[in-house]
Amino acid sequence: MTVELETPPQWPAARTPTHHRLVFHGRGGSLFGIHIVNVFLTLLTFGVYYFWGKARVRRYLFGQTELDGDRFAFHGHGREMLLGFVKASIVFGLPLTALNWVPQLLHAGTGTKVATTVAAYALVTVLIPVARVGARRYRLSRTSWRGIRFSFRGRTAEFVRLYAAGALLTALTLGLFYPAFTVRNHAFMMRHSYFGNARFDFDGRSNGFLVNFLYAVLLTLPTLGLVWFWFVASQRRYFWDHTTFPGARFRSTVTGGRLLRLKLGNLLLIALTLGLGWPWATTRTARFTCRYVTMEGALDLAAVQQQTQMATATGEGLLGLFEADLDLG
Amino acid sequence: MTWTGHYLDGRSADRRRATVRLTATGLEITTDGGATRRWPYAEIRQTQGSYTGEPVRLERGGEAAESLTIDDVSLLTALRQAAPRRRARFHDPRARRLRIPLTLAAGLAAIGLAAILYRWAIPAMAGVAAWFVPVAWEVRVGDAVFDRMARPESRCKDPERQRVIDTILARVVEKQGTGPYHLRVTVMDGREVNAFALPGGQIVLLRGLLDITDSPEMLAGVLAHEVQHVLRRHTTRAIIQHASTGLMVAAIAGDVSGLVAFALEGARVVGALGYSRRAEEEADAEGMRMLLEAGIDPSGFITFFENLGRQRESVELHGVWRYLSTHPSGGDRVETLRGLARGAASPPVRLMPNYDWKDVKRICSVA
Numbered sequence: 001m002t003v004e005l006e007t008p009p010q011w012p013a014a015r016t017p018t019h020h021r022l023v024f025h026g027r028g029g030s031l032f033g034i035h036i037v038n039v040f041l042t043l044l045t046f047g048v049y050y051f052w053g054k055a056r057v058r059r060y061l062f063g064q065t066e067l068d069g070d071r072f073a074f075h076g077h078g079r080e081m082l083l084g085f086v087k088a089s090i091v092f093g094l095p096l097t098a099l100n101w102v103p104q105l106l107h108a109g110t111g112t113k114v115a116t117t118v119a120a121y122a123l124v125t126v127l128i129p130v131a132r133v134g135a136r137r138y139r140l141s142r143t144s145w146r147g148i149r150f151s152f153r154g155r156t157a158e159f160v161r162l163y164a165a166g167a168l169l170t171a172l173t174l175g176l177f178y179p180a181f182t183v184r185n186h187a188f189m190m191r192h193s194y195f196g197n198a199r200f201d202f203d204g205r206s207n208g209f210l211v212n213f214l215y216a217v218l219l220t221l222p223t224l225g226l227v228w229f230w231f232v233a234s235q236r237r238y239f240w241d242h243t244t245f246p247g248a249r250f251r252s253t254v255t256g257g258r259l260l261r262l263k264l265g266n267l268l269l270i271a272l273t274l275g276l277g278w279p280w281a282t283t284r285t286a287r288f289t290c291r292y293v294t295m296e297g298a299l300d301l302a303a304v305q306q307q308t309q310m311a312t313a314t315g316e317g318l319l320g321l322f323e324a325d326l327d328l329g
Numbered sequence: 330m331t332w333t334g335h336y337l338d339g340r341s342a343d344r345r346r347a348t349v350r351l352t353a354t355g356l357e358i359t360t361d362g363g364a365t366r367r368w369p370y371a372e373i374r375q376t377q378g379s380y381t382g383e384p385v386r387l388e389r390g391g392e393a394a395e396s397l398t399i400d401d402v403s404l405l406t407a408l409r410q411a412a413p414r415r416r417a418r419f420h421d422p423r424a425r426r427l428r429i430p431l432t433l434a435a436g437l438a439a440i441g442l443a444a445i446l447y448r449w450a451i452p453a454m455a456g457v458a459a460w461f462v463p464v465a466w467e468v469r470v471g472d473a474v475f476d477r478m479a480r481p482e483s484r485c486k487d488p489e490r491q492r493v494i495d496t497i498l499a500r501v502v503e504k505q506g507t508g509p510y511h512l513r514v515t516v517m518d519g520r521e522v523n524a525f526a527l528p529g530g531q532i533v534l535l536r537g538l539l540d541i542t543d544s545p546e547m548l549a550g551v552l553a554h555e556v557q558h559v560l561r562r563h564t565t566r567a568i569i570q571h572a573s574t575g576l577m578v579a580a581i582a583g584d585v586s587g588l589v590a591f592a593l594e595g596a597r598v599v600g601a602l603g604y605s606r607r608a609e610e611e612a613d614a615e616g617m618r619m620l621l622e623a624g625i626d627p628s629g630f631i632t633f634f635e636n637l638g639r640q641r642e643s644v645e646l647h648g649v650w651r652y653l654s655t656h657p658s659g660g661d662r663v664e665t666l667r668g669l670a671r672g673a674a675s676p677p678v679r680l681m682p683n684y685d686w687k688d689v690k691r692i693c694s695v696a
Contacts, residue, residue, distance in 0.1 A: 025382050025383070030380050030381070030428075032432065033428055033429075033431070033432040033435075036432055036435045036436045036439055037431075037432075037435045039435075039439045039580055039581050040435050040438050040439040040442060042580040043439060043442045043443060043446060043577065043580055043581075044442060047576055047580065050580060059376075059377075060380065063377045063380070063383050063386075064380070064382075064383065070335075070344065070398070071377060071383070071384065071386070071398070073376060073377065073386065075376075075392075145342075146337055146342040146344055147337035147338070147339045147342070147393075147394065147395070147396045148341075148342045149392070149393070195342075196341075196342065275578070275581050276581075301342040301343065302341075302342075302343060304341060304342045305340065305341060306339060306340045306341070306393045308392050308393055
């Protein structure tokens with residue numbers, strides 16, 4: 001039996017350090033100042049200012065996030081987000097509303113009602129992946145670090161196929177396919193994400209945390225559902241630990257207990273203040289995310305070249321129609 | 330005076346240490362290699378550095394902009410002096426002292442504005458918007474709800490007693506008319522003391538309510554109240570108000586999901602109760618006017634609410650509770666109605682003097 005000696009890695013001296021930390025500097029009080037002005041102007045303009053407010057909040061959150069001595073930056077504008085929302089409402093929201101209401105208003109027969117309900121579900125199954133891809137494309141294209149833009153280059157049709165097939169399989173296997181479904185979605189999102197011309201990659205396997213999932217299902221009743229915090233934490237660790245960037249690998253140290261504390265604290269912060277505690281909950285979440293994610297390895301930044309990609313805010317607007325804003329956790 | 334920071338060319342992620350100097354026409358940036366760049370003031374924009382602890386970031390160019398980051402905010406003050414015509418583009422670090430009072434002012438203004446919107450603007454807007462909803466839509470929605478709520482087997486269909494109720498309804502609306510609405514009253518077999526009006530003209534009475542009426546005038550009062558809900562489109566208004574308050578809550582609480590959204594929905598329901606009270610008061614007042622114009626004795630309407638209040642005290646009837654929780658409280662309501670009834674002109678004619686009123690209560694007993 002031979003003993004393998006660990007040889008220390010020999011990085012060229014000029015390379016960046018091997019341990020990269022994300023640091024969030026933002027404070028709830030500062031964000032509250034931004035938020036309360038946004039609330040006032042949103043009420044005053046009957047909602048129109050909402051999108052400008054959203055852009056301001058993101059500019060603040062990104063500007064307060066630091067990696068290796070440089071801040072991230074958000075370059076989106078309220079105007080494009082408003083246009084994206086209007087476009088999404090007209091192109092996607094109207095048909096969906098029509099499918100829900102027309103049979104009621106026309107006194108349609110049972111057959112027509114069933115048909116329109118099925119059509120509405122099918123449309124949503126297509127629109128959710130369209131929204132997710134569109135929103136990611138928009139957000140990454142408006143994000144930069146060290147002056148280099150991120151981008152997402154996955155094809156929408158490909159993700160719709162992946163998502164629809166996954167959703168169907170999950171339903172047919174009574175949820176057993178769910179872990180593989182989320183891994184596939186995440187892999188698609190990561191493998192088509194770029195920083196300049198450098199691509200992110202994901203090397204997780206579809207059944208990577210199937211066992212954890214089964215444990216979580218079995219322990220749901222005995223733990224009153226709390227086991228799902230542990231599951232979500234293990235899922236996040238799995239996702240980050242298998243995500244790479246040229247020269248580096250991500251690492252996550254999040255645990256279920258920490259996640260539970262975060263979520264419980266945020267719930268109290270918001271519910272007890274009737275919503276006014278939102279800025280503190282948001283900065284807590286951002287700090288949490290940054291604290292438990294690191295990047296290890298010699299980042300290969302010298303080879304990164306700027307490569308900007310076009311993106312509209314329609315997907316962003318569409319996602320806004322379906323679900324709340326992106327969860328930074 | 331010079332400042333030191335980092336320069337990025339917007340093409341690579343390679344950052345270079347840089348020294349910055351202000352000249353009469355622009356910034357002069359010298360990077361470590363010795364290369365010097367000049368940025369005219371007109372082409373510079375500030376994208377970060379307005380908050381404590383955030384380095385100043387200046388950019389020049391389009392999407393792949395060059396950028397300069399400097400920790401020292403005194404650069405901003407110097408920039409504002411060097412380029413006075415463009416000073417509005419650069420954040421004034423002294424303005425940070427005003428942030429706390431400004432935040433407080435904005436907070437108070439937001440609370441005031443939310444109160445104004447809730448109390449006046451949203452009801453006024455919903456009142457106007459409701460008139461643009463076609464009556465045909467109201468009828469369809471009302472009919473759909475009616476079909477789901479009043480199952481055919483629980484409807485009381487005795488034709489003779491139904492005719493008595495229809496006669497009273499016809500007398501109530503005789504003078505004012507019903508506008509574009511075709512009103513229909515249905516009695517449902519249930520012990521609850523309740524009545525409700527659906528958009529489009531369906532009015533549902535529960536047998537429990539009929540049981541506590543002693544005269545045709547009492548029923549006329551209840552019907553006048555419900556008819557006003559239909560004519561004034563209260564349900565349509567409530568739907569529009571509900572959607573508007575939802576948007577308002579979303580504006581105040583930012584983007585939330587899950588349990589938090591659920592908690593906020595509670596606040597919205599409490600808000601909706603305030604609106605429904607006002608609709609009830611309006612239906613009372615306008616219903617009373619309708620009775621007086623039709624020459625119906627208003628004391629029946631008033632006695633009905635007095636009886637309701639008394640029953641709440643004596644008998645434990647959960648149905649009465651339900652009715653009162655969504656309707657104005659007994660005592661005040663009776664007082665208000667008395668005040669309104671004082672305007673009665675000529676002595677009223679009794680409704681159906683030759684009819685034994687107890688008979689109508691058997692409407693659900695006949696198959």
